[in-house]
Amino acid sequence: MKNKVRHVLGISGGKDSAALAIYLFEKYPQLDIEYYTCDTGKELTETYQLIENLEAYLGKKIKRLVSAEESHEDPFDHFLKLYGGYLPSSVSRWCTRKLKLDPFEEWVGDDPVISYVGIRGDEDREGYISTKPNIQSIFPFRKNIWSEDVMTKLFTNSNIPKLIEWYKQTSSSKLDRILNLVQEPVTPKFLRATKVQALLDLDTEAFNEVVFQFLQTTAYPLSQIKQFPLIDNNDVLVRDDIFRILKDSGVGVPQYYEKISFEHNGQKGEYARSRSGCFFCFYQQKIEWIWLYEQHPELYKKAMEYEKDGYTWMQDESLADLIQPERMAGIKEDYIKKTNRLNDNKKSPYLVDILDEAEGEGCASCFI
Known part of the structure; x- marks a missing residue:
């Protein structure tokens, strides 16, 4: 007897996956969706708050998937020790595999699975596609909801x-x-x-x-389903729609997207965080590291403590060097110049709307 097809949606703590959960809940209530999140133990407090808000809205628990659950350490620290202190980077994203993909694929096992992914209609990327034949990705926010392999x-x-x-x-x-x-x-x-x-x-x-x-x-898993409600879907949702869904639902926009004002040499700037994920994510831009240092100094200090034995979060600079007064001043000055150039065409209360190119970088498994 074949296993029942499961419908699953991963909540990363970011805006897109949260909005997708709300969107599908409202438009396709007949789908029995299982929600999950892969908890690294190194998320921002705002991420856990978003998950709690979603649980209240959906009326359903979001399953916490934790790697190395038997360990007495946080999942990240457990695997960091196994890797001999080697910090993850863009060329060696062991954190993605060990903390996100492995627990997800273990959770679904060999069951046929439809995985709903929150990549928007204004994005040109595919996201995570499992190599396991029992997992099929669907992209409800795009005009083309089907994956590239199909x-x-x-x-x-x-x-x-x-x-x-x-x-x-x-x-x-x-x-x-x-x-x-x-x-x-x-x-x-x-x-x-x-x-x-x-x-x-x-x-x-x-x-x-x-x-x-x-x-x-x-x-494919959809071969086992005779009717699929998203066939009639012709919506295309873009960034503004995502923020509208989060606000209108009452779930709210994660606070780390909200701009915070700062002043440098008489010039005013605004910064925030452009993505979800671990507080020390190596895909952060340098202005985001400064945001972390000034808004969450205790977390910045923890991130600094991981830098030892020649391993740093950034290839060209340590966190200790980054917060030297002259270096911070230079980063802020360059950032203000950049945002001033872009602000003429993009008016938004969110940093992510100013730094589009940053949002496209990184691992979709963490940031969708």
Whole structure:
């Protein structure tokens, strides 16, 4: 007997995953979603507060997944010791695997799983896709809710006859135009991504129906479901929608996104944190490290204590060097200049709206 398909959603402590939980709860209450969070033991207090707020709103507990649960140390400290004090970095993200992915994959086991991921419609990234065949990712905020691996398998030229057959079973009013497009083979001059986008633009719901028909012929978890409510979804949610959902629901925006004013050489600046994740995350920008130092000095001190035996959070600078008066002044001055240039076109109360490029960096497993 096959296991029941599970619907799961990871809460990172960030805005997007929290908004996705609210969005799906409101729009698709028929989905029995299991919520989880991977607790590293090194999160900001605001992250735990967001989780509590979500639990109250959803009326359901968010499962805490903890690596090395038998250890007397926090998960991060446990694995740091195993790695001989080697701090994680962009080129060796052992924290992602050990503290996030491994506990998640152990929790779901071999059950067929639909994993809902909060990547927005204004982002150009895929996020974490498990290599386990029993885990399938869905992206409700995007026009294309399907993962890249599904697109690659479906939109091969050998599948054109089947695509035609499946599209003819839809009730699309644009069928003639769609079929002309479907029959055009993918070539180096007509890329798969171009074809997919054109079909989505013509009729998103028909596109979803066809993908779902294809999935019925595969071993993906959705092959075990005869109806999937998100097929009718044609919403595209962007950053402003995320903040609106959080505010309107009463769950609230995590406080670390709120700008805090500072002054440097008579000039005013504003800083905050642009992401969730551990307080010492190595993907932070240097202005965010200064934010941590000035707003949470006790956490900055703890982060400094991890830097020893030649291991530092940043490749080019230690945290002790970063907070030298001249260095801090230079970082703030450069940051004010940068934000002044960008502020002319982007008016928002959130730092994350000013530093878009920072948000795209890092590990989707932590920050979605």
